[in-house]
Amino acid sequence: DFVFSFKGRYNLSNLHEACVDKYLRYGPIVREEFQWRKPVVHLYRPKDFEDVFRMQGKMPMRPISEFVKHYRLSNPDKYDSPGLANSVGEEWLRLKTLLMPVLLNDEKLNYLHGSVNDICDDFTELLRSVRCRKTFVVNDLQDVVYRLALEAIYMMSLDCRLDCLKVDLRPDTPAFAMIYSVKLLFEAFQELYYGLPLWKFFKTPSYKKLDKAESIMYDAASRRIEEAIERIRHEDGEKRDRELSVLQTLIECKDISDKEIKASVIDFISGGIFTVTNAFTFLLYHLSRNQDVQEKLYREVSDIAKDSVITKETLDKLRYLKACVKESFRLTPTIPTITRILSEDIILSGYHIPAGTPLFCNFVVPSKLAENYPEPERFLPDRWLTRDRCNSRFTMMPFGNGKRICIGRKFAEMEMYTALAKLIYNFKLESTGQVVKCKQAFIVVPSEPVSIIFKDRHNV
DSSP: OOOOOOOOOOOOOHHHHHHHHHHHOOSEEEEEEETTTTEEEEEOOOOHHHHHHTTTTSSSSSOOHHHHHHHHEEEEEOSSSOOOOOHHHHHHHHHHHHHHHHHHHHHHHHHHHHHHHHHHHOOOOHHHHHTTTTTTTEEHHHHHHEEEEHHHHHHHSSOOOOOSSSOOTTSSSSSHHHHHHHHHHHHHHHHHHHHHOGGGGGOOOHHHHHHHHHHHHHHHHHHHHHHHHHHHSSOOHHHHHSSOHHHHHHHHOOTHHHHHHHHHHHHHHHHHHHHHHHHHHHHHHHHHHHHHHHHHHHHHHHHHHGOOOOOOHHHHHHHHHHHHHHHHHHSSSSSSSOOOOOOOOEEEEEEEEOOOOOOEEEEEHHHHHTTTTTTSSSSOOOOOOOTOOOOOTOOOTTTGGGGGGGGTHHHHHHHHHHHHHHHHHHHEEEEOSOOOOOESEEEEEEHHHHOEEEESSSSO
């Protein structure tokens, strides 16, 4: 059975826990009034998730971040559109169609894998350099993983390295500014998305935080993007065909402005940094606390990936490694909720839901129910290697589902798989005894900086 103790009022940092409390109090479907009595419906049953996603249509609708749209359209000197993440309808479909050739094309991703290998090797050396010489502890692991995520997403977006995996990352560098701004941005998102929309009437502290984060991010990325645009436009056609990056994909399209290109690339970089960093940190934390799992994973990696050389063919064979990633997503889902707005009425759990009602599909609850996953509080990757691993594929969807699935999913998975394989081959991860809880910062993140012991497995 599901066991959970909920204390205190709901607040912005424990909304993922609040949804569990609502399920225990009211059942699998809950109507709630949100932001000045607007009705929303919370769903906790995978069958209802499935029904919602099967009806989402060709251009799925979700509530956009109105504050981001307002900010960007209020700054026409920088932006002339709200960007892919904040677009809907035909505009969203147009931008997604532009990016699909590189982000969902296996051939292009295979080309990028060589660079991802190099980045993960540099990340391994960075961990050796920043850990304590006596105890081998890496304190504030998230801070180091941010640099891995930024380097990888930057390379994929602009087809060049940012060099943020050097030991000394100075505060005056674009990489430092980008990481700082992303943290600040998601803090602002959490406050603005779930709070009262007073920013529509005056610049609230949260809106000022958004303004600051967007400004720092734009300044940090803008010049680099402009340089990359200029470089790509002067390359010969043969090289452009061979080295298709996100930026070049956008440049090749005639009906998109340079401002819109910048907005799309900045959104892609910022979104990829924050989600990958926290998901990967949770994954390493779970492995450090489960030595039997880690040793089984090490045996798989050392048998298949000789000398830590990771190829596309290698990744295809690392079944247990992928199971570890899935289990981490289940136990600590960084994306706890996906929201859809349907254009037609729907019946869910016996209730009639009018069209236009925001439907929150909350994955935290079914991911931790014993009826779906025996011993749900344990980290057991083996459960993903059996045929009866779960009664519904809609129970857990870390990248979303259907037409509006995360467009960077394949690259994010490739990055995490490659980095994990290299780290497990090179290091034995051990827990410092720290127990990490979760908090919500628009997505679910560790409640505090994570510390892990990284001991060398081989002589270096």
